Every structure is written in structure tokens, then in C-alpha cells.
Amino acid sequence: MTQDPVLSVRNLTTAFRTDEGWRSVVRNVSFDIASGETLAIVGESGSGKSVTSLSIMRLLAPGASRIEGEIRLNGRDLLGLSEKAMRGVRGNEVSMIFQEPMTSLNPIFTIGRQISEVLTRHKGLSKTEARAETIRMLERVRIPNAASRFDEYPHQFSGGMRQRVMIAMALASRPKLLIADEPTTALDVTIQGQILDLIKELQDEEGMAVLFITHDMGVVAEIADRTVVMLRGDAVETGPTEDIFHRGRHPYTRALLSAVPKLGSMEGKALPLRFPVVDTATGIALEPVGAERSVVQHQPILEVRNLVTRFPVRSGLFSRQTGAVHAVENVSFDLRQGETLSLVGESGCGKSTTGRSIMRLIEPTEGEIQLDGFNVRELGALELQRMRKSIQMIFQDPFSSLNPRMSVGQAVAEPFLKHRMGTAAEAREKAAYLLERVGLPAAMMSRYPHEFSGGQRQRIAIARALSLDPKVIVADESVSALDVSIKAQVCNLLLDLQESLDLAFLFISHDMAVVERVSHRVAVMYLGEIVEIGPRAAVFENPQHPYTKKLMAAVPVPDPARRGIRRGISNEELKSPVRPLGYRPPVRQYREVSVGHLVQVADA
């Protein structure tokens, strides 16, 4: 590109004031973005990628931060502008969309008003002109019946639709630069695909420059012309996306890429496989050997038959029940020792509710659950506590799954003591052993959770779950919140533990690529029902149900060669599992495709 860049960043250094003085979190970062071009900044948490974008917008608290270097927007130095002039730039020449579509819209104003405000303020349009323009914008982001939705409030929109509204608002002022900070991270994978396509489409039409911030290499490959890889505040590598992916020079780039689970990488393999261990200093990947194992075919440890869980929906003056959320509908499966069964699906498909129902953290409505000799649904309070020794859970968010007021040693030893499995001394010994087992020094026992990183906390949560010697572990999105390299490590740990302790995992996840790597069998859930279940290889290589196919097609694959691919703009939303009172779910038929591979037959 020969034209002048829209945005030119030179030697950007941002520091924050701390107790020990100024601490730089972004150092000497330089890049250009031309109009019509997409630049991605990719990195793990703490890499400074978001701070970079906030520095460009000058949205950091002035007293507590210091921005140095040069940021030129169309030749004008943004760092030299007054705060007032800067307000004219934000939302006008540069727009920003954020990660959380649920909180970035003001809930008390209609979406129409929020968008037209941008137009009346920055473009000086009259109210009627702004209204017409707003409706045109909503149509451009493919919101159905845009005119009639103008006067609706944010809560009346789904997450994906809200992100569209955010994009419409960002684009209303026809910015020259759009900064998108993890805009699809909080969205379901099929919705993420739609939003990525939409951004690409709109960029083609408007010719704006896009700065895309993400941690997801799949998204980078799909959207970015050029990529900046950041590591702890430094831009370690900058270049065309193709080069970064195929000829990455910096060891960290290579490490990051090899840790990314890649859908389709397991073709032809029958059993789970560990992630390659990569040295971030040298970038050399060691393919793990001897990682595969087969499941000994014995009696299932967990049998679930026709599980149904519904939540009443109440409304009106006397909160009468007016309907029900059919969260889990007629779900059946088996799980054997040493086996991983993954439940995959998008938000609201009932996968987490299934896990919680099996543990009776939520009371199921109907069905039968046999777990390690317990008839789970018939258990009284005392027997239920005994059953908890057989099944344990690992949660998604390592920052909220440990009690901040309890030391790590106490947290790991507590279940052991509560179930009177030994003395206090034995509990301490066990806790020390388990911490070492999950890769943490036992000397850290007296520390508190806030002193650990996300990955370490997840290891602690795993150690705690193991303290009762359970046979089944429900891992509810247990690796979803972790950075790629940490995710790979924790997955490997889970596989190690499975191998040595013969654990059965019910692995609940929305991440198809991780699921492909770790599972023996997979069940795809949609609107509370299992639509397809079978051995992993069968489901991934020969998906039968249309929803399974759609889900797999939506996953961004970290391969820049696929960048041209468009899924075709659609604005289909996830359906709601809320049904009116007295709704009878249809009786489903399943068809056996191959041994153990069952597919729900579509409605006749």
C-alpha cells in the first residue's frame, strides 16, 4: 500500500503508576494501518494488547498513566490534542467496539436513541435525519425489521444482536478507524462467525481501517491482513498474517501457534492426544509420545437415562407459572472409567445444566442417574454427601471458583477432612501431594488464591477436586477461560491424571477444537437435547446432524489460507428453550450411523 496510513503508531510506551513507581505495560510498539486494511494485535492476557488500544483512544486515567511516543491519525498527532479535541475524535474518527455486548449498551435508553445520539452529536444531523440514518445503519448490520426495533431496549436483544447494535453505533459516524477489542470473545461460535463476516463485509463497503484485538489465533487468521504478536508489553513480531503463521521467526510466535488447538488436526486418530509441549524460549515443539490409551470396556461408571431438567418461568402479579425453560430434555448417555465424554454446544443448550443435574447441584425433573452404585435421584441428604466422593466438579472461572479467604492448603485439604478420610496431618500430606501432582510446589500451601495466576488456580481447583479420589470429574468449561498456552498445559494435565487415576471426565465445552483433542466420545447438544453422539472420530469426521455441521463450519481455523472464505451472511439466532405451560416435547428417534454413533432424526 502506497497511500499514507490512517493510523501510524511509533514507539508507543504506556506506563502505569504503581506503589513502586512507573511500570511500563506497553513498550516501544510501532505499527501502521492503511485504509481498508485489518491489523490484528494478538497476545495472551497481560500482553498489553488492550492497553495499546486504550492508549490510542487516550482512554486511560490521566493521573495514573503515562503515554509516550507518537500516535498519528491521518497525520494528526493524537497525543498532542486537548481532551476536548480528543472527544471529537472518539466515536467520530475512531470508533471502538468492546467485548461485552451485554454491558456496553446503556440499558435505560432505546437502542435507536443511543445510535442517533452519535449522529446528532458528531454529525450535526436533525432528529428525523438521525432516525432515518440509524434505521439504515441497523439494516446494514442485518438486524431484521430494523425500523420496528428502533424503539426497543437493549435487554430485548440477544448477545449477538447487541454486538450488531454496537457495530452499527460504532460505524454510524463513518469512522476512518474501527478498534475492535475482542468483539467476538463473549459470543457463541456460530454468532462469532456471523459477526466476523459482518465486520469484513462492512469494511469492504466503507474502506475503513480496522484494528482488531484478540487472543484467538483462529480469528486472527480469518480476519487480519497483518498481525502484531505481543508478549508482556513488547511487540515481538510484526508482519503479514501469512508470514506470521507459516514463517514465524520469534520462538514465542511459534509456541503460541503450536499451542492453538486446530479443528481437524485429529483426523485419522481414534484416541485423545496431548497438546505438543512448546518451549517459549526456543519455539521448539516436542510432540508428546505415548499419549494415547484406550478405554477398557467395562461397566459404565455413570449411566444417565432420559434426564429432564426444567425451570419454571413465572410471571404476572401472583407469579404464576407461565412456562418452563426446557434446559435438559431427554438426555441419555453412559460414561466409562478412563473415558472422556464431551458435551458440546452453544450457550443455553443445556450442557452445564446436564452436568449440574447429574451432581444434583440442580434438582432434575425426571430421569434416572446411576453413578458408581448410587441411584442419584433417590439419595437422601446424607447419602448425597457420600455420593459427592465419587463425582467432583471443576469450574470455568478460576478467579471465582476458590474461596479468597481460604489458603490453598486449606482449600485442598478441606474435602478430605469433611469426609473424615483421615487426620489433619494426613490431610495436609495429601494436599501437599496433590499440589505437587498438579504441578505446583507444596510449599505454596499457605498462600491465598489471589497470589496465583489463572492457570495455577485452575490447577489448585483440580487438586481440590482430586482430594476425594473421585471416579468421575465434571469439567465445566474448565479450560475455556485460560490463555492458549495455559489451556494446552491444563488439558495435558487432565489427560495425565486420567491416565494415571483412570478418571472418567464429563468434559463440558463450547470449544470444538479442544473437544476434538481430548475426547473419546462426543455428544452435541442443541436446545437441551443431544442431537448427535458417538466416538469422537465418527462425529468430527462424519458429522450427520445439520447442527453439528453448522457448529463445525463456524469454528475459525488458524490458517490464513482460509481468509477469503465467507460463510454467507446470516443473522440466525440461537433459539430459546422456553416453552409454554403444557408443552410436550416431541418424541425423538435416533438413527445409528455406525457403531455407537447416533443421530437424532429430523422431525417428520
Added chain:
Amino acid sequence: MTVIEQTAGVEPREKSRAWGKLKKSRSALAGLAIILFFTVLAVAAPLLPIPDPVATSWSAIRKAPSAAHWLGTDDLGRDILSRMIWGAQASLMAGIFSVVIAVVIGVPFGMLAGYFGGWVDLVISRITEALLAMPFLIMAIALAAFLGPSLTNAMIAIGLTAMPIFVRLTRGQVLAVKQEDYVEGARSVGLGHVDIMVRYILPNVTAPIIVQATLTVATAIIAEASLSFLGLGQQPPAASWGSMLNVAKNFLSQAPWMAMWPGAAIFLVVIGFNLLGDGLRDALDPREH
């Protein structure tokens, strides 16, 4: 595996850590010093060489501070310094014990309401709201009148009146903490309700309760004053800071010292409790360094 030995003694470390942190906090120590100072004065009142706090003197009515009466005298010629020291007893007790009553009753009810929800919450919350709907003082006066005039009854009345605030506060905090994964995690390892409430919820809801408690100490001291004014608290002629303040307000322009000293004392005690409360809150939080 040599590190295992070092890990013995996880339990004692937590307490010593909290103490160590409290000792390092200068403001908390200052708060503690203020409270100790007044407490010692109050306890030592009978031993100190000070005039009788109830002895009136028609020749020394509303005298400004002097060598004979360091802090001056009141409208009946009683020595203010002496009344201040004797009054510290009543005021500190009113402040502390009513708050203890309010916390000891209010927090458990708030925990129950927030934790169990449903009809338990419904009953507790409705009663709390009904109690809160009544003005604080009217409520305290009604209760104190019902219980009969004495300092003890005044403290009980103030405590019960302040209690609904703690129910509400605790309930709200519990509702927030209950959402955290670690509470569900505690259920999933088989812990019972009591364990979860005591070990998982209570430690995570204490911070705002401590702050509220220190602020309520001030309210309680003032409330005791109002009750004494109506003859429902400390019985005259015995002194309390609040009752002194109450009388003093009639002579604000003629004898400002009458209001100044009890006012300053209440201010200091409240500051003291506040500083100590803040320090305590931070010391108990492992996240603070």
C-alpha cells in the same frame, strides 16, 4: 518432596498474619489507642482524683474552663471533666453493646435470608422492611419505653432498632457471594449448609459489615443521648456524653464548652472505631498486603 515439612502450621499463620498486618497499620493503631484511652478513663473513673460528677454548685454555674474546673462547669455547676470521664462508661457501653446486639442478631438473620431465599427470605425481609419503615428514634424510644427506663434497656432498644440495617446489608452481600463458583464448589464437595455459611460466605461478607458497625457506634451513642433526654436511657443525675450534649444545646451561645467536650469525645471515639474497623477489614482480607 522435602518441602512438605515446611507446610505444617498452616492454621496459626492466618491469625498471626492478620495481627501482623493490623500492627503494621498506623491508622488502625491510632484508632485502637483512642478507644483504649477512653476505655481506660471510663474504667478508672472511680479511682481518679476528680470531683463528684453529680455534685452541684450554685456558685459555679456555667463557668468557662479554669484551673479549678479544667473543662468548665455545666448549668448546675457540675464539673464537666468529671462528668465526661464518668459519662464515658455509659456512652461507650451504649455504643458498643448496642452494636454488638445489632450485629449478633442482624447478621445471622441476614445470612439466613440471603442464603436460603424463598419463604425464609420473604418472612425475614418483610419484617426487616417493616422495622426499617419506622423512624430510627421513634422505634428506639418505643422499645425503650416498653422495656422500662434504664441504661441496659436503652442499649437493648438501640441494638434492636439498628438490627434491621445489618439484616439488609448482610442479605445483600450474601446474595452476591452466593453467586460465586466457590459456593457451588463447596456444595459439590459435599459440605453442609452450616459449613458453607460459616466458612465460605461469612468471611466474604464481613468487610461492609465491619464498616457499617463502626458507623453505627456513633449513631448508637447519639441515640442513647436522645433516650436519656427523655429519661429512658442513663438516669439523671448520672452522666453520659449524649445527655450532656443534649442539655448543652440550650446554652450553645452562653456556654459553648458544655457542648464542645462531649461533642469532641463522641467525634474521637467514632473516628477511633472507624480507623480500627478499616484496619480490621484490611487485616482480615488476605488480598490486602
